[in-house]
Amino acid sequence: HAILRHLSLRTPKIRVRVVGTNGKGSTAWFLAAALRATGLKVGLYTSPHILRFHERIRIQGREVPDRLLRLAAARVRPYAERYRASWFEAATAIALVCFSKARVDVEILEAGVGGRLDATTAVPADMCLITPIALDHQDWLGESLSAIAREKAYAMRGCAVCLSAPQEPSVRRVLRAFAHGLAFARRWRGPLAARGAFQRINAGLAWAAVERLRALGRIPDRPAAAHRAIARTRVPGRCMRIFYKGAELWLDPAHNAHAARALAKALASAAPLDAAFVYTRADRDPAPIAEVLRRIARRVETSRNPEHAPPRVQAYLGRNPGAKILVCGSFRTVAAMLAAVEDDEGVARR
Incomplete structure (x- = not known):
C-alpha cells in the first residue's frame, strides 16, 4: 500500500483477482483470452515465469515490451x-x-501465495x-484445508462478484x-485445447466470470x-508434451x-510411463507427489533440486532411447528442462 500511494495508478474498467491453490494461472489465461475476444484491452499478471520475467506481465496476450x-x-x-x-511486492507494483x-x-491479477x-x-x-484449494504452503497458510481457505477467502473483500471452482465441503463452508x-x-x-480434465474446472470458472460480467453489462x-x-x-508449461x-x-x-492426482488422471491415456522425475524446490516434499x-x-x-532434472533426464534417455517420461515438481523444473532442450535439434511441442 505504501508503494502504491506514490504511483498515481489509473483505475481500469474491471479488475479481477484470481486466488487458490491449483489452476490460478490457467484460469487467468482463459479469462484473459475470453475478454480480449470481446474487444477489451487486457492486462494479465501471473507467476511464476518459466524462462524470463517478461512472461509475468502480458498486454493483449503479448509479453510486456522491454521499454x-x-x-x-x-x-x-x-x-x-x-x-x-x-x-513479489515490487514485481506486482511494476505490473500495475x-x-x-x-x-x-x-x-487480471493472479495471487502469489494466500x-x-x-x-x-x-x-x-x-x-x-x-480456484481449487488444497493443502500447500502449510508453513505460511495453516495445516488444515479450512485454515488455508480462510487465508485465501480474504481476497474476496471488497469484490462485488465472487465465484469459485468446485471445492471440498470444508472449504465451501469457509468461503460461504x-x-x-x-x-x-x-x-x-465442449472442446478444449488445454489438456487434462482439471483444465475443464479452470475453463469453467473463467466462463462463469465471462457470463457474470456479460449479465452485468460490464463487457461487450x-x-x-x-x-x-x-x-x-x-x-x-502445463501438461506440455515435447x-x-x-x-x-x-x-x-x-x-x-x-x-x-489431476495430472495422473490427465496422463492416464499415455500410461504406463517409463519414468517420472519429481524435482521439487528445496522447501517441498516430493514424496506425496511420487506416491501418486x-x-x-x-x-x-x-x-529437491530442480536444476538437477536436465542432466538426470538426459542420462536416463541415453540409457533408454525412445522412453516416455514425465518431469514435474515446480515451475523451476519445467524451466530447467525447457532451457536444456530449447536449442537442441529434434525438439517438437504438441
Missing part, C-alpha cells in the same frame, strides 16, 4: 527500496504501472475468482461464511467469440498431491 518494463521498474524501484518491499501506462480496460496478505490484494478489485453471495462454477463443456456482448477463445487457449531425441517428454509444474505418480509410471525418481 515499458524498464520504465515501470525505474518508477517503482525508489519506493520499493524505501519501504523494503519484497520481491505497466497496465496503467498501457491504459488497459481489464487487469490472499489475506498477498500483494495483489493491495488494490481494489471488482471480481474475485477462487466470508461471502454469502458466492457462486460456484460448473465444469467446462460477444459470448460466441469469448467461448471460442477459451476453447482454443493453451497455457504454457518430442526430444526420439523420446516423449511430458512437462508440468505439479507441486503438490492435489495437482499430481507411481500409479502411472514404472519408475519414479525424486529430488
Whole structure:
C-alpha cells in the first residue's frame, strides 16, 4: 500500500483477482483470452515465469515490451527500496504501472501465495475468482484445508462478484461464511485445447466470470467469440508434451498431491510411463507427489533440486532411447528442462 500511494495508478474498467491453490494461472489465461475476444484491452499478471520475467506481465496476450518494463521498474524501484518491499511486492507494483501506462480496460491479477496478505490484494478489485484449494504452503497458510481457505477467502473483500471452482465441503463452508453471495462454477463443456480434465474446472470458472460480467453489462456482448477463445487457449508449461531425441517428454509444474492426482488422471491415456522425475524446490516434499505418480509410471525418481532434472533426464534417455517420461515438481523444473532442450535439434511441442 505504501508503494502504491506514490504511483498515481489509473483505475481500469474491471479488475479481477484470481486466488487458490491449483489452476490460478490457467484460469487467468482463459479469462484473459475470453475478454480480449470481446474487444477489451487486457492486462494479465501471473507467476511464476518459466524462462524470463517478461512472461509475468502480458498486454493483449503479448509479453510486456522491454521499454515499458524498464520504465515501470525505474518508477517503482525508489519506493520499493524505501519501504523494503519484497520481491513479489515490487514485481506486482511494476505490473500495475505497466497496465496503467498501457491504459488497459481489464487487469487480471493472479495471487502469489494466500490472499489475506498477498500483494495483489493491495488494490481494489471488482471480481474475485477462487480456484481449487488444497493443502500447500502449510508453513505460511495453516495445516488444515479450512485454515488455508480462510487465508485465501480474504481476497474476496471488497469484490462485488465472487465465484469459485468446485471445492471440498470444508472449504465451501469457509468461503460461504466470508461471502454469502458466492457462486460456484460448473465444469467446462465442449472442446478444449488445454489438456487434462482439471483444465475443464479452470475453463469453467473463467466462463462463469465471462457470463457474470456479460449479465452485468460490464463487457461487450460477444459470448460466441469469448467461448471460442477459451476453447482454443493453451497455457504454457502445463501438461506440455515435447518430442526430444526420439523420446516423449511430458512437462508440468505439479507441486503438490492435489495437482499430481489431476495430472495422473490427465496422463492416464499415455500410461504406463517409463519414468517420472519429481524435482521439487528445496522447501517441498516430493514424496506425496511420487506416491501418486507411481500409479502411472514404472519408475519414479525424486529430488529437491530442480536444476538437477536436465542432466538426470538426459542420462536416463541415453540409457533408454525412445522412453516416455514425465518431469514435474515446480515451475523451476519445467524451466530447467525447457532451457536444456530449447536449442537442441529434434525438439517438437504438441
